Amino acid sequence: MRVRLEDVARAAGVSPKTVSRVLNDEANVRGPTRERVLAAMAAMDYRPHPSARSLASNRSFLVAMLYDNPSSNYLTEIQAGVLDACDLHHYSMMVRPLLSEAEDFLERVGTLISHHRPDGLILTPPITDHPALPALLREQGVPYASVSPKQRDGAIGVGMDERLAAREMVNHLIALGHRRIAHVIGHPAHGASGWRLAGYSDALAAAGLPFDPALVIEGEFSFGSGVAAARRLFSLARRPTAVFAANDDMAAGVIWAAGEHGLSVPRDVSVCGFDDTPISRQIWPAITTIRQPSREMGRIAALQLLDVMRGRGQGRMVEVPFALQLRESTGPLPTAAPEAG
Amino acid sequence: MRVRLEDVARAAGVSPKTVSRVLNDEANVRGPTRERVLAAMAAMDYRPHPSARSLASNRSFLVAMLYDNPSSNYLTEIQAGVLDACDLHHYSMMVRPLLSEAEDFLERVGTLISHHRPDGLILTPPITDHPALPALLREQGVPYASVSPKQRDGAIGVGMDERLAAREMVNHLIALGHRRIAHVIGHPAHGASGWRLAGYSDALAAAGLPFDPALVIEGEFSFGSGVAAARRLFSLARRPTAVFAANDDMAAGVIWAAGEHGLSVPRDVSVCGFDDTPISRQIWPAITTIRQPSREMGRIAALQLLDVMRGRGQGRMVEVPFALQLRESTGPLPTAAPEAG
DNA sequence: TCGCAAATTGACAGCGCTGTCATTTTCCTC
DNA sequence: GAGGAAAATGACAGCGCTGTCAATTTGCGA
Incomplete structure (x- = not known):
């Protein structure tokens, strides 16, 4: 049988609620108590049941990544970065291709939200620049972060110069x-x-x-x-x-x-x-x-979003460094043919 | 406030359990009853709460797609196809990159399973050919379908000749x-x-x-x-x-x-x-x-998996047709240079 | 050492749905 | 039309966790 929170509580000699507090990294748990609980969790290899958590707390621990981009290389990298960040905080990620030009675009986003109830969204170009989307998300109360949006002021996410x-x-x-x-x-x-x-x-x-x-x-x-x-x-x-x-x-x-x-x-x-x-x-x-450090960009966008979702801050627009990749197609000016004609 | 199953039941004049039956497409609901319920659902724009369903039924309605493939084009296509099929049956999909050569590969798959509890897995090459994975999945009781596995006999999924x-x-x-x-x-x-x-x-x-x-x-x-x-x-x-x-x-x-x-x-x-x-x-x-009709292949693999997961059949290995793409790089035998020397 | 506020911990209900099993209704057969 | 099996429906508990709020413990000043 699966190990439940109650089992951990019994092993640690505390109430289930206290284990829950430790699990969610809440304040007001004394150091030794926290450690006892953590030890019990580790010893029993406890894994919280995601659905039970969602149901009780009305959070989904889910980040949805929206895209409409023909460049799969780019997407796969961004996706990997978002996953990195989600894993770090024990969130799941789902991906959702959309046609940003389609008439029913907003409706589809709405369906996604009401169906899967993600705690936040990652937007990738060109969805980042959809004119009506921000209003919908604000109305629904779903936080989001953008990757390389055209408009950087006031946006949360990541970009490159x-x-x-x-x-x-x-x-x-x-x-x-x-x-x-x-x-x-x-x-x-x-x-x-x-x-x-x-x-x-x-x-x-x-x-x-x-x-x-x-x-x-x-x-x-x-x-x-x-x-x-x-x-x-x-x-x-x-x-x-x-x-x-x-x-x-x-x-x-x-x-x-x-x-x-x-x-x-x-x-x-x-x-x-x-x-x-x-x-x-x-x-x-x-x-x-x-x-472009695409994977890193995905990671950063997701981290900003997670900060907001978890109430850890406001989130901001992060600028990442690019990198020259020097390969074989560039070399010194040909000496035999100086440009001065 | 969100519309719940109970609200639909009241509107349709039946018990919550009957609504649940309709929702899950179960047998033993009379035609007119089913229609009344469906009508009420539609009228109220009811969306079942995924976490509540998972918790009560011990299913996750989640399909995880495992990959370790450098070709993002291929992956993105497969992913899109799997999503198509999942959407059809109201399942969610999560993606998970893995290193199939890594020592802790099996452990990571185990973690994924115990953490997210997917109802089934989609394996893509080369993970399809991992020697020890099938045993682990059988032991954990997690059904899976494979895309283009080397070994086709007895496997469930999709391939091309x-x-x-x-x-x-x-x-x-x-x-x-x-x-x-x-x-x-x-x-x-x-x-x-x-x-x-x-x-x-x-x-x-x-x-x-x-x-x-x-x-x-x-x-x-x-x-x-x-x-x-x-x-x-x-x-x-x-x-x-x-x-x-x-x-x-x-x-x-x-x-x-x-x-x-x-x-x-x-x-x-x-x-x-x-x-x-x-x-x-x-x-x-x-x-x-x-x-290769990659998207179609992803779709088919997922459909086979869903059949198994939903107890609708045994699943099988489907062979998809390929297509010659005639472009500009091939043409008639050069007449000026016949091959007979 | 006592008293009170603050910090810590716990009891309990309930999130929205489904499994189990009991009950009612329908459909046959004779 | 009675009797019995099968089909349809419903009552109720509980999945594993967290929110609320009450109870207990701790810390600290007088």
């Missing part, structure tokens, strides 16, 4: 001696595209390099758009010696096009991306890119 | 006129490698083509191993006109190496892969490959 990351990526190219550095912009609808372009400009300006519109080409985050952009860049009379693509897929496309033009990467041209998706390691040369 | 799929892939190449068809084998430790190689042989034999060991090269499922294998193949005096790689990463490597050798795909050489991972669409030309 993409603009600064892009800037440092370009700084890296400049440090390698590059002066003619091209940029392939991402899909115009994504906030990330703007942040990354801004970081590119920041770096050029800081290094006193001119911003040359001919070197800035619009892509749309796809491999094919990277190929197309690179074909234009490599056909220029004074072609760039380095290309910063706004994501890894486009960087892979640029590398492809380089091969097409008889250019060796990184000997003749350096290429870098953003996101550190698997494709950056699956092709050769492996792409220098920016890594 | 990879050997036949490989055979049809090669048949496609033969139908295009190819006669010198190479194969890049996968990592020797994976069962899939053997199945796919066998399918390759089957197709050759059925077409009366010789099996040429020089055209069969060991890879290890990585991009790099595909490049290495292709370099050897393209250096042969009589090089193959088509290459069937055992997965998409290696196919991408083969395409890369083709460019290196000045070969155009598919004009000079056709290349195909297996798995339909994103890389098959992210590079150019997009790779002809085999699609």
Whole structure:
């Protein structure tokens, strides 16, 4: 038979309620008493019955993670991080894919809440930016934390400084001696595209390099758009010696096009991306890119949420550090072909 | 205040127990009674309290999905399918990453079971093939279903005929006129490698083509191993006109190496892969490959499990159909370079 | 050492549902 | 139409825990 709280109480010589207090880390339990109870719990390998706890306390010990994101790599990482945090505090996690554009989106969230009664929600992009969701959650009294929301003020969760990351990526190219550095912009609808372009400009300006519109080409985050952009860049009379693509897929496309033009990467041209998706390691040369600590971000968002849920604080917006992943696709300025024409 | 089962009972003019019977789809409720209850439930928008149900019935209405798989695309799809099935029967799903090679693997599974008390488990590769897990689960009385286990006899779950799929892939190449068809084998430790190689042989034999060991090269499922294998193949005096790689990463490597050798795909050489991972669409030309209906497979595995859990049957091993994804990397035999030397 | 507030502990009911078993109703068969 | 089996329904306790509030113990100043 399963060990119950009552059994622990008997073994420790206290009332069930006291065991409950220890279990829930409540105040007003004397040190020695607490230790006796903890010892008994450990000795009997006691596991509280989650349903009984929920029923009695009207909490579910459940965190639901909402997503509508085609990038499974990203999602799986975030999910793993959220799980890490949930495990730490003995919460469960459920995942829920949703279509944020669908008409019945809010209704579905409502159903989720009334059905599973999660104690809190983790929102991931683009659900983070849904205009009407915050009102619904406030009304239902369900706390939530967001991962990389566009609007950071007043939000609880986690984010990364993409603009600064892009800037440092370009700084890296400049440090390698590059002066003619091209940029392939991402899909115009994504906030990330703007942040990354801004970081590119920041770096050029800081290094006193001119911003040359001919070197800035619009892509749309796809491999094919990277190929197309690179074909234009490599056909220029004074072609760039380095290309910063706004994501890894486009960087892979640029590398492809380089091969097409008889250019060796990184000997003749350096290429870098953003996101550190698997494709950056699956092709050769492996792409220098920016890594988001996605798992860590999931963990942090969940920890902020748990703080709020457990009444341990207000929660805040945490900024995490990015990391340059230096790989084989970037190298020193080609000496045989100095950029000064 | 929340609507409870008792409220529904009062509204329908029956006892709570009868409402419970309707809720759980039990026998021995007269048609009209059932309808009255269902009507009352709908009118009051009744949602059973999951914890109360669990506590009273000693079931958790929870399915846990165990994984230890680096391919997030695959996982996310399987997960979505499992969720589909769980939603259908009002079960919740939790996900749990594990290290199947870790020493404490079994212990961790035990902890999961005693902590969350799932009513059933979904196992995904390679956890499906863990030698000691079935014994533990039987001992704990936790039913489970497997996705693509090596050992199919007596197992419950879902699988795909990879050997036949490989055979049809090669048949496609033969139908295009190819006669010198190479194969890049996968990592020797994976069962899939053997199945796919066998399918390759089957197709050759059925077409009366010789099996040429020089055209069969060991890879290890990585991009790099595909490049290495292709370099050897393209250096042969009589090089193959088509290459069937055992997965998409290696196919991408083969395409890369083709460019290196000045070969155009598919004009000079056709290349195909297996798995339909994103890389098959992210590079150019997009790779002809085999699609596993992963989401459907997750759904089916979960449905089999639910059948068992709900005492609706024994469950069985379902075989799902694969699908050839014809893309741009395969084409007719080059007319300028007939294989007859 | 006594008295009182504060800290600690415990008794008990009840969270919302289902299992068990008793009771009532229905449906046959003769 | 009576009798009996089977089907349908209901009464009631209790799943394992926590909230509320009462009882007890402790700590501390006078």
